[in-house]
Amino acid sequence: MAVGVPDDGARWTAEWVQAVAPDEAALKAARKLATPQSWSATACDGRGVWGDCQGSGKHPYQVIVDFTGPAYKCSCPSRKFPCKHALALLLLWAEGTVGSGSPSTAARQWLDSRLERAERARAGGESQPRHADGPADPAAVRRRAEQREARVAAGMRELERWLLDQVRDGLSSAAHAGYAHWDGMAARLVDAQAPGAAGMVRRMGTVPAGGPEWPGRLLETYARAWLLARGYAHVDAVDPALAATLRARVGFTVSREEVLRAGTSVRDRWLVVGSRDETDVDGLTVRRAWLRGAATGRAALVLSFAMAGQPLDGSLVPGTAVDADLAFYPAALELRALVAKTHDVQTAAEPSYAATREVPAEYAEALASDPWLEAWPVVIGPVTPAAADRGWHLVDDADCCLPLVTGEHWRLAAVSGGRRVTVGGEWSPSGLRPLTVWTADRMVRL
C-alpha cells in the first residue's frame, strides 16, 4: 500500500481519500456523489464503511470499504479502482456524516472473507523467514500460536452448543430465518480464527432454499459440523494424522515448507485427471488439479490460487502425466499435496481406469478416514454416457450405472457419440462431475 494507512481508529481525512483516488477525474466524480441524498443504508464500524449509492441504473450500487488494506468493493461496472462510489463513500465518512452501525449481510460476508484470507495468508507466512525487521521473537510466536489455539477451541465449543440449540429447537424454524441465521455463527467462527468451520456453517444457509428434502440435507450438514466440533474437542488425544485432518478442516493451515519437510513424499507418474477453477465473490480463483498415480494408484489434489487478473498455475495439464515427487499434507486421508520435484516433462498419457462398480467402494474407504471429504478423483471406463429419466449416468458393459452431477452433459455426450469412452472427474455423493474424456483417438477437456 503506497500511500500508507492511518492508524486504527483514526478517521481518514479528505487528503487520505485524495491519495487513494486512481486519478483526478475519479475524485471529481466522487465529490459530486458525496452528498447524503445519493446514499442510503450507510453505516460504519471499526472494520469498514458501507452503503448503497443510487446511480443512473435501477438498482443502487452496493459499496463496501475495508479499512485494513484498504480494500474496496462496489457492484458498479467501473474498471477504476477504487471507483468513484467507493471514493464518495469515503469522503462522506471522512466528513463524519456516516453513523456507526452493524454491517449489512453483504458487507459482513465480504469483510469476514477478507479477514479469513488474511488469516490464511498470515498462517501460511508464519514459518517464512522474517527479513527486514529481523528474526521474530520465538516467545512471541509461541504466545500468538497459543492464543489462537485457545480461540479456536472456544469457537468450536460454541459451535457445538449452537448445533445443540438448533436440534433442540427444531430445524423448521431455520427455514424462514434467512442467511443471517447462519452468518452470525459463521462470523463468530471467523472471529475465533476457525475459517474452515466458518465456511462450513455459512454454506448451511444455502440448504433450505435448495429445494425439497432440505431438512435431511440440513441435518447432514449439521451432523458433519457436529462431528468436526466433537472431534476437535479431542484433538490432543487422537492419532496425529486424524488430528491433522481435524485441524485442516477447522481452518489451520500448514506452510509449504512444513509439508515439504514432514509430509509423505511419493514419486510416481501422476496422471492429471482433470482440473477445475472456482472464483469466489472477491475474485480469488482456486484451481483444483486432481491427480492419480499410475503405479501407486494414489489420489492427490494440488491447489493453486490467483487473485483477479493474475495468471493461474498452468503446470498441471489435464490428460498429461508427470513423473514427480508429491509431498502430501499431513492428514488421516492424504489427498492434498504439493509438487515437490518434477523429474520428467509431461507427456500425453493413456489413462488407466477403474471399473464403474469400484468407485463407490473406493470412496467409502476414503470417507472412513476423512468423513468430511467432498470430492475424490476417479478415472473410469469403458463407459457410455446416457440421459435417463432421473438424470445423466455413465453406463458400463455390465449395466452398472453411475450418476453424473445434476445438470446437462451434452458436451460429454457429443464427444462420446454413444460409444464407450474413459471419463475422469470428481466423484462425490451428488454424483460424478466429469472433467476430462478420452476417446479412442484423443482427449477432450469438458
Added chain:
Amino acid sequence: MKEWEDLVSTALLGTAKRDVPDAMTMASRPLADAGVRHAEPAGRLLDQAAVLTTYRRAGRLPRTGLVVGEPAPPETKPRVSRAAARRLQLLLDDRPGLLPEWLALCAEAGARVPEELLPDLFDRARVSRAIARRLAPVAGERGHWLAAQNPEWHQVLDHAATTVETLEPEVWETGRRADRVAYLAALRGSEPAAARELLAASWATEDPGDRVEFAAVLTDGLSADDETFLENALDDRRKEVRELAQVLLGRIPGSGYATRMRQRLRRCIEIKPDGVLRQRPRLEVRPPLEVDRAMRRDGIPAKPPARLGEDPPSTWLRELVARSPLSTWTELTGLPPEQTIELHIGPHEDAVRSGWWAAAVRQENQAWAAALVTTWRPGSTRQPGPLLEVLEPDRRRTITARMLADYPADEAAITWIAGCSGPWDNRLGRTVLRSISELRRHRPYALSGVRAVLAERLPIALVGDLEVLAEQRTDAMTATLDKVADDIRFRHEMAQEIASTARPPKTPPMEFT
C-alpha cells in the same frame, strides 16, 4: 432409510418437543461400542445423525437397467485441425460475429466441427439463422445424431433434416412448444396443406401467446390454399398474429386481402397525361379521407402514431401503399417498376415513396427493392439496409458498389457499408476501401461506427490494400484501420488453419473396444 427419516422428522420438530428415537440399530451400535452417549437428547440425535450421514454418503450404490441408445454412425469427413478447433472455441467465447465465416470455410474445406463444440454451436444456431444454415453441412454425423437427442436442437440443423418421418406425431399432441413448432415446420416442408389443417384443428385451443410462433411456420410454402386460415387470423385477439396474417396474405397473389387493398388503392390513384407535350404521364394521388372498419381490420391504423407528427391522411396513404400489391402500380402505369417510380407524383410523394419502400420489404419484391434502393440519395431519411436484405447477394453487392462509387465521401456511405450484409466480394471490398479513403479525409469520425463491419466483411485477400491505406496518413483513423487489418489477419489465420485440416485417413480410425 427409515432410521434416517425418523431422525430428520425429530430434528425438524426439535428434541424439545419430540423424543429422540432410541431403537437405533445402525447408528446406535457403533456409538454404543465406542461408549459414546451424549448427556443431552439433542446431542444423542446429532451423534446418530453423524454416523448415518457418513453411511449414507458412503453407501451410494450404482443403479442398473439404463438403456443406451444407438451410437452415432461413423464420420465421413475429417475433423478440423486442432488449431482450427481452438480458434472456433475462441470465436464462441469472444467473437461470435465471425462464426458464419468460420463455418463456411469449414464447409469449403470438406471438414467438420470438433464434436465437443456441437452443443455450444447448437445453442448459437437456435438464435441465429446465419449460423444454423452454415452449421448443417459441417456438423458431421455426430451433429445430426446429437441434435436428434435434444428436443431443443431438433430443428436447428435444417428443416430438411427434421422430416416428418423422424418425428413422432404424438409430439404435436403432447410435446413442448419448441417440439411442436419443429414438428409443424417439418410437416409443412413435406405436406403444406396437412400442416395447415393440423394447426387449424387445434387453433382455437392454443395458448394465444404461442399462436404467432405456430402461424409463422406457414411463411414457408405459402400458397392460396392458406388464405381462409389466414383470413380468419385477421380477427385474432393478438396483435402479433393479426400483423403476421396481414403480411402473409399480402404475399398471396389474388388473395381477398390483396384484392381489397388493390381496390382501395385504385380509388386513390390515377394516371394522367402530363404537360403540354403529353409525353410523360404523371401520377395523381389522393389520400383516403377516412379509415373504415374494414380497413382497420386489414391493418391500417385509425390514428397515426403521434411521434411521426404526420397528418392522418398521409399515414393512411403510406400504410395503404405499403400493404397493397406493388403490381397495382405497374398495371396502372403499364411501366416497369424502375420507370414507375420516376413518374411525377405531386404533393403526396413522400408518403407514396415511404409506402413503396415498406411494401418492397413486406412483399419481398426483388424488382421493386432494386429499383427503389438505387433512387437513394444523400440526405434521404430512408435506410437502404432493409431493401438490400431483400435482394439476392450478388445484386446486393453490385448495387452497393455502384452507390459507393457514386457517393464515396458522403457520410451516408456509411449506411451502405453497414447495410450490405456479408460476405463481400473483392470488387465490393475495393470500392469500400476507396470510399473509406475518401471519408477519412472529410469525415474521419463517421468511420469508427463501421470498424466491426469492416473487420468481419472485408475479403481476406484485401488485407494488403488495407495496410497500404492505413499507412497513407497518420491521423485518428490510422489506429482504427490497423485494428481492422489485425482483425482481417486473424480471419486469414483462421482460414489457413481450416485449410490445413488433414484429408481423411485411408484406414478408418480404430474403434474403442
